[in-house]
Amino acid sequence: MTTGQIQQTVKKFILENILFEDNEDVIKNDDSFLQKGIMDSTGVLELVRFIEEEYKISVDDEELIPENLDSVDNLAKFIKGKTG
Amino acid sequence: MKICSNCILPETFPGISFNAEGVCVYCQRFEGKETRLSEDKNKYEGKFFELLSQLQSSPQRSYDVLMAYSGGKDSTYTMYLLRAKYKLRVLALSFDNGFISNTSHRNIKKVTDNLGIDHVFFKPRWDILKKIFTYAAEKELYSKKTLERASTICTSCIGLVKSLCLKTAIEQNIPMVAFGWSPGQAPVQSSIMKNNPSFIKMAQDAILEPLKGVAGDDIASYFLNEWHYAQPERFPYNVHPMAWEFYNEKMILEEIEKLGWEEPKDTDTNSSNCLLNAYANDLHIKKYGFHPYVWEIANMVREGVMPRDEGFQKIYQKQPEQLIEIARRKLDVE
Numbered sequence: 001m002t003t004g005q006i007q008q009t010v011k012k013f014i015l016e017n018i019l020f021e022d023n024e025d026v027i028k029n030d031d032s033f034l035q036k037g038i039m040d041s042t043g044v045l046e047l048v049r050f051i052e053e054e055y056k057i058s059v060d061d062e063e064l065i066p067e068n069l070d071s072v073d074n075l076a077k078f079i080k081g082k083t084g
Numbered sequence: 085m086k087i088c089s090n091c092i093l094p095e096t097f098p099g100i101s102f103n104a105e106g107v108c109v110y111c112q113r114f115e116g117k118e119t120r121l122s123e124d125k126n127k128y129e130g131k132f133f134e135l136l137s138q139l140q141s142s143p144q145r146s147y148d149v150l151m152a153y154s155g156g157k158d159s160t161y162t163m164y165l166l167r168a169k170y171k172l173r174v175l176a177l178s179f180d181n182g183f184i185s186n187t188s189h190r191n192i193k194k195v196t197d198n199l200g201i202d203h204v205f206f207k208p209r210w211d212i213l214k215k216i217f218t219y220a221a222e223k224e225l226y227s228k229k230t231l232e233r234a235s236t237i238c239t240s241c242i243g244l245v246k247s248l249c250l251k252t253a254i255e256q257n258i259p260m261v262a263f264g265w266s267p268g269q270a271p272v273q274s275s276i277m278k279n280n281p282s283f284i285k286m287a288q289d290a291i292l293e294p295l296k297g298v299a300g301d302d303i304a305s306y307f308l309n310e311w312h313y314a315q316p317e318r319f320p321y322n323v324h325p326m327a328w329e330f331y332n333e334k335m336i337l338e339e340i341e342k343l344g345w346e347e348p349k350d351t352d353t354n355s356s357n358c359l360l361n362a363y364a365n366d367l368h369i370k371k372y373g374f375h376p377y378v379w380e381i382a383n384m385v386r387e388g389v390m391p392r393d394e395g396f397q398k399i400y401q402k403q404p405e406q407l408i409e410i411a412r413r414k415l416d417v418e
Contacts, residue, residue, distance in 0.1 A: 018229055020099040034290045037227040041287040045274045052273075061278040066286045 001083065006055075006076040013050050014072070018043055029072040044069055051075065057082045091382040092395050096373035098232055114386050121387060124272045125328040131276050132328070135321060136170065139259045148172040149260040150253045150320070152245055153196075153203070154179070155188040156357040158326060159264030160195050160345050161336045165325055166262055167199045174199075174262075177252060179245045180207035182214075182414065183360035187348035191357075194344035206248055208306060215299040216240050217360070218415050221367055225294050233269075235376040237364035243291050247307045250279060253320040254312045265324040267331050268383035268390075275327035279319040284308065331389045352407060353398045354381075363411030366403040375399045 007029055015021050018039050033039045039047070048059050048069065057079065068078040086095040088108035093100055101109045139148065151163045153176035166172045176196055178184075184192075196203040219225070220236040230239045249261045261279075263270075288307055295303050337347065348356055354377045355361040368376040378399050384390040412418070 017099065032286070034286045037290065039229045040227045040290070041283070042233065042270070042274075043227065043229040045271070045277075049271060049273050062280070064277070065280050065282050067282070069283075070286065 001080075003076045003080050006079050007072050009054065010047075010051070010072050010075050010079075013047070013054075014038070017050075018046070027072065029076075031072070032066070032070050034066070034070055047075070051079055055079050055083055087400075088382070090392075091386045092392060092399055093378060093382045094374050097378065098228075110382070111386055118388075121272070128272050128275050129328040132323065132325065135260075135276060135323075136172075145257055145259070146173070147175040147202075147256065147258045149174050149262050149323075150249055150256070150258045151176045151201075151262045152179075152249045152264070153177060153192065154245075154264070154357045155184065155192040155195075156264070156355065157333075157336055157340060157345070157347075158266050160191065160340045160343070162262060162264035162325055163195070163201065164199060164340060164343060165329060167201060174201045175256070175258065176201050176203040177249055178203065178205050179241070179248060180205050181241050181358070181360065182207075182210055183358050183411070185348045185350050185357060185359050187346055187350060188357035191345045191348075195340070198343045208244065209302070212299045212303055214415060216295065216303075218417055219298045221363075221415070221417060225298070226291060231368075231372060231376075233376070233379050235364035235368040237360060237367070238376065240295075241360075243295075244306055247288065250284065250320070251306075251308055251312060254308070254315055254318045257318055258320060260321045260323050263322065263324045265326060266380060266384065267327055267387060268380035270324055270327065272327040274322075275324045277322050279322060281313050281316045281319055284319070285313060331384075333390065333394075350407075352404055353401065359407060360411050362403040362407035363415075366408050369403070 011024065011027065011029070014027060015024065019026060027038060031038060033044060034041070048064070051057065052059055063078070066074070068074055086102065086106070087093070088102065088111060089106035090111040091108060093108050093110060095102070099109070103112060149166055149172050151159065151166060151174050153159050153163055155178060163174060163176060166174050178192055192203070217237055217240065220240045224231070225236055226239055234242065252258070253261050285308070292304065292307050351358060352362040352365065354365065365376055381390065381395040381398055385392050385395040
């Protein structure tokens, strides 16, 4: 599984479940979810629940930081690091 | 209007679609996850006991938990559990948004007295609240996602409550903040969560800037400042025990009535403390075509903690006109 594939999966989830949009251009991979108003902190937790199920990983409390979760890029790097 | 044959989500809800049997996509996604949910509830109850033993009552601290106490049925029951079941030292904090019903004021006093709990009221400046509520009545302030779960007025209030509770817990060195979220309001996976300073700062900045634009810079005093962020070791856990506890509305009402709690007759079907809620609901329904509580109630119906007809009754009825009028008059809006 490449970082690019993870980015695609995460982006697809956000478009279908959070933004309800077909147009991929509405979100860039480095857009901050919170600063750009793409989702609120509850939305980020929903995303965490999705990646835990999708990638069979467990996200610890101390990993719930913007550097891991606040953009498609950050999430993909974080997931890649967790799954090896 | 088409409504899911399993839960109660309407066709106007964002992202919804239905299969041939009329079951919505959210119910379809939930299929087969009942066992996982039950396992998660047990897991998080265990995690809570672990957290309690890790935190252990310390003589250096005056309280184990700060309860965000609205006086409504869910936060009353949550506070009862914290005190009676988990034997914690609780400080209750109630946020007075100017619309707390008289019955709820009495309930807050009776319940805190009967449980032996210290209590503080926080009443922000009315001019600030009024600016926020009147703006939120007309315009969007937050991300689109928030509109699925609550009206913009409710999200504004809750944002202030969360921030004030976190701020107070850091200042008083209280290691947990408890909320009375129902099982439909927030998933069990978020029921025990350590607040992370950088995440909180980013989330706070995202709502503080628009709020400053509406109500002025003075609103910043209700939010965390650099002093708070410089105390990362004091950042508390957020907990919402009803995510893993047995939830049944009738049982909850019976239990809290023993504490002197009375069911308010002057609020709408989705609030047991707030006189602004019906106005906020009415605006949301007219603007977006669905009830701001439908997501929460549909989750509870889907997860089997509320019968469908009961959920249907809560959502699909007109908002009480006299309550809408009270809010309009107090906010000076048409």
